[in-house]
Amino acid sequence: MTKTPADTAGAATTAPKMTPEDAEARRAVKPVICYPNDTLAPPDLALYHAARQTAVKVGEVTVPPRDGASFTVKAGQFFRITSIEGPQVGDLNLFNANDLSEKFYSGKTRALHGTHITTGERMWSSHPYLRPMATITADTLGWYGIDEFGGSVHDVIGTRCDPYTNNLLSGGQYHHCCHSNLTRALADHEGIALAEAEPQVHDVLNVFMCTGFTRDTGQYFMKASPVRPGDYLEMFAEIDLLGVLSACPGGDCSSEHSSDEAACHPMLVEVFAPAEGALGEWVSPPVNGYDRSHGR
Template sequence: MPHPPEDADRRRTVPPVIVYPNDSLPRPDPARLARLREDLKMVGNVTVPPREGRCIEVPKGHVFRISCPEGSQVGDLNLWNVADLSERFFSGKTRALHGTHVSTGDRLWSTLPHLRPMATIIHDTLDWYGIDEFGGGVHDVIGTRCDPYTHALLSGGERYEHCCHSNLTRALADHLDLSFEDVEPHIHDVLNVFMCTGFMRDSGKYFMKASPARQGDFIEFLAEMDLLIALSACPGGDCGATHSSDEAICHPLKIEVLRPDSTLS
């Protein structure tokens, strides 16, 4: 049986260093973000039915609010530059810059070589949650999205076609009037809105637990460029138990597009 080297203790006790300290990131002005919220007029909205996906465009400078109008529900979010779908949300870099979970003041960054803020979170009713005793947090950028391919791999070939990946693909295909196959390569790793996830402290394995979101909870983003966004109401519902089946209780999600009073920006 292999045994640890003699300096194992010393190797393990080397202190970690945060790679991207938050104070070195260009940050939005919190007072400006608060001002933007003072007078918002709804100019568009879409309801995402349970186990389905929908797209909506959000002009630069507008706010979009994602809410749970009926009950706890996880949403998988994709974002693109509406003028160039190759510039899209970069979940991995957002994770490196802000951490495993995002909240008010954090930004959603775009793919290289652009690396621009696509959206800034300006309000989150789940700000209070923080990191729980299991290491779990809300709104993660660590999961990828539930998809039929992983499900088939793990279930011995069983198909389930209302995974978030498929819902997002169908939503984008409908919006662009293209085929499923044409748009599937544009679907990317998501922001898991309202999802509660973390890594097990003993094994490092990715875990999920029931979302703390309740009816009326919402998160708001300022669009930093003209955006096309897609949202799937995950078939896992609050993602407390099952995925990739019709077993979980699911609710709709709502996206509202809101225009700030121009004199406040």
């Protein structure tokens, strides 16, 4: 059989896969932590816990299954997200309540703390602000740690289920993905159009979700969340916050999301205000100190 020019060109550009002689030495190079965080000022958890003992509930919101809802928290208050009827995960967006351009930065939070966050770690805001938005003060799933599959809870690696990826993979038109739930809830709170709200929706903290990366293919995985009714994640608001939470259509994410097949449950958000003076000299953190000159 005579090869065509196209065949010849293809063969010429197809290189064999080769393993270098020093492959194992290259793999054996020890990793370096990109952002050592020992210079970060630690949160004063003792102060927060003492203030929490004086706090009274000042508001609550129930997030319906497969839907989203918004809530506000003033700087110096606490908010608690609770699983109330059955195992349920939630996708959380946070904004500066006074300026939507300052929002949760999952990538930098991941770089500073790791793929999953728990008590004593913080949700950081986007550039150019880059300051603590909220500090985790209590986590009833803190015992879970990292399991044999590399899974853990409260991840900052997933992006949120969305109708675009759902359409890409299945061709469907599903409107209760977390991205859409967050978009609707934000639009309703701000009194703006969906088209204006959608660009503000951002990568999330996956509350209660159990996730990781497979060891063989490096793919993002989910598994049944260990959350049970009564479990909660509680945070201290470092700045005035607008929170938007979606009760994921995947329920406990044990099998699938972006469908009406999974058993889904509501979630409860409660806001607590400490007694006056309970925080002593505490002040809300300022925005990042970089001068924004960018070398010019």
